[in-house]
Amino acid sequence: MQDNRNRRGSLPVWTSTVASLLLVASALGYGQATQLADAAQPVVITLDEAIHRAEASDPAYAAARADRGAASLDRSIARGGMLPGVVYHNQALYTQPNGLLNQAGQGASAQPAPRFIANNAVREYASQASINETFGLAGAAAIRRADAAAAQAAAELEIARRGLVAGVTGLFFSALAADHKLVVAQRARQEAADFSRLTQEREQAREAAHADVVKAQLEEQQRNRDLEDACVAAEKARLELGVLLFPDPRAPYTLRAPDAAPPLAAREDVEQAAARNNPELKSALAAFNVSNADVLAARAAYLPDLGMNVTYGIDAPQIAANGPDGVRNLGYSASVTLDIPVWDWLATAHKVKQSEIRRDAARVALSATQRRLIAELDEAYSEAAAARDELASLDQSTSLAAESLRLARLRYAGGEATVLEVVDAQNTFVQAENAREDGRVRYETARAALQTLTGNR
Secondary structure, rough: HHHHHHHHHHHHHHHHHHHHHHHHHHHHHHHHHHHHHHOOEEEEEHHHHHHHHHHHHHHHHHHHHHHHHHHHHHHHHHHHOOOOOEOOOOOOOOEEEEEEEEEEEOOOOOEEEEEOOOOOOOEEEEEEHHHEEEEHHHHHHHHHHHHHHHHHHHHHHHHHHHHHHHHHHHHHHHHHHHHHHHHHHHHHHHHHHHHHHHHHHHHOOOOOOOOHHHHHHHHHHHHHHHHHHHHHHHHHHHHHHHHHOOOOOOOEEEEEOOOOOOOOOOOOHHHEEEEEOOOHHHHHHHHHHHHHHHHHHHHHHHEHHHHHEEEEEEEEEEOOOOOOOEEEOOOOEEEEEEEEEOOOOHHHHHHHHHHHHHHHHHHHHHHHHHHHHHHHHHHHHHHHHHHHHHHHHHHHHHHHHHHHEEEHHHHHHHOOOOOHHHHHHHHHHHHHHHHHOOOOOOHHHHHHHHHHOOOOO
């Protein structure tokens, strides 16, 4: 009986504990659900934000950025090669004695002679700081080449960046156009459904033939199929852009762009910007400078190199600043070396010839780049101007098609138009809206291609 009373007495305690745990768990679950709901909110993406995200995730742009960083370090390495190098050398050397004695250089008594005549003592210790410097034209050529290569890598990085901007711009406005086309398809389906209902009402009122109903139903079915295709196209476009924007391409997001397309710059401004900021021209010029530096480096092998060395420390049988009888072990030595090339079986001459051949090819590539820039600039500007004019025309066509559809429906409701006129007006309006979205994509893509030549973004 006592045990039963104890159990009954403990029930309220367990009940309150379980209730508290349930409250805590529900609070945690509510917090997690709130966080998931916040994370599920679509991210608003502008074109600038899309470009910024793509620059952090595109592998080609990352490789170009790494090449630029490596080229900058090569320039620092080349410049460091022209400065004196310092090495702290430490060595302990033991040589087997030959059984004879000789007079030690630092001691007053005789010591065992080493078997190797190149060594000074049986036990020899070296602890020295060595400063080395070499003067020659090859070092200056290496610096010049590294500077030109760094400039070329910077130009290639800019080419990659502008190409990425053009690609992201095309994907951005293609995805935006796909979203707008989806809205157009939804509106067209609703328009077809309303018109189908109107034909049925007129048939029941004996104001229209059954053929009108059939035609309207066929149009409604086609709009349903168009809507499904538009959904698939929009999903594909969003996933294609999402690959560059998010770790998970399926992350929800919305695109935001100005309703009106930006104006096209004047041709004179575009030409001046292209002549001043074109990265392909800068890359070709830097490549030509690299080839000039290679020629200079090859010709430097004809000239002598001057080497200087200063060594300070000890090289003695003892690891000490002073040897026996107060002999001073610590000291310095200096040397100057002049290496004069005499004969290398024409290897240097052939290297010079190789570098000159490559320089001639780089000069031709630079000239071709200049001519291609002129042609590409004219083509890109003509395309952008044509796309701008077409977009303005498509805006007018969309407005006229909407008015034509409104009037056709009013005339059909009044019995003054046929069902074919209404269906034709519906198709014309949908086609005009879709063409307008394609025109916006064409114009923005053309502007982005033009900006790859001018660098205005």
